[in-house]
Amino acid sequence: MENVEQEFLSVIREYERVIYKVCYLYTTPNATLNDLYQDVVLNLWRAYPKFRRECKVSTWIYRIALNTCISFIRKEKNIPEIVTLSQDSDRMEELDETQTMLKQLYRMINRLGQLEKSIILLYLEEKSYEEIAEITGLTVTNIATKISRIKDKLRKMNKEE
Structure with a gap:
């Protein structure tokens, strides 16, 4: 099991920037970048044991990242918008x-x-x-x-x- 964890962590480190880029595009006031990133990594971890390597790892990661972000946004439409008090500037x-x-x-x-x-x-x-x-x-x-x-x-x- 530890070998699988190390292998997974290695994959995540290699594709971290890709995951962040996907998440960045779907970030909203209610869906912060880190929340989306964590959801994607969690879904990748859950799916990792079933990954059969029939496609490239990057393809598999994009597919899960995009589906996770799109699902997050769909769910978010039912949540009232949160207004932040601090300014981005x-x-x-x-x-x-x-x-x-x-x-x-x-x-x-x-x-x-x-x-x-x-x-x-x-x-x-x-x-x-x-x-x-x-x-x-x-x-x-x-x-x-x-x-x-x-x-x-x-x-x-x-x-x-």
Whole structure:
């Protein structure tokens, strides 16, 4: 059992940034980044013994992370919004131009639908269309079409801001 735990911890350490990126896109006032991250890791741990290695570890992690975050958001819709009293500016340091652009991109991505958000996240992670299709359960052709439409949507959003 200890061997399985060590193996799992090693996988989590290797894909920690990936998990955080997925969680970041689904963070809301009621669903903090750390809450989502913990839920994803817990679900990964529960599913780990059943992981048959029929797909890449990264594919398996993305699938569980996306499903966990989407489920969390669905449940959250029934919870009243919590208003925080502290301001984000207290915690934030000055952002350089690249960080500002990234924040703007993530803000626009957050306005997309759940599936679109998942697809563009995987695309930004430089996953191939085949890998994205495997993770989402869509066809490669469908992925290509959706990515093109998502890019158009993001361009349009960027012009509007």
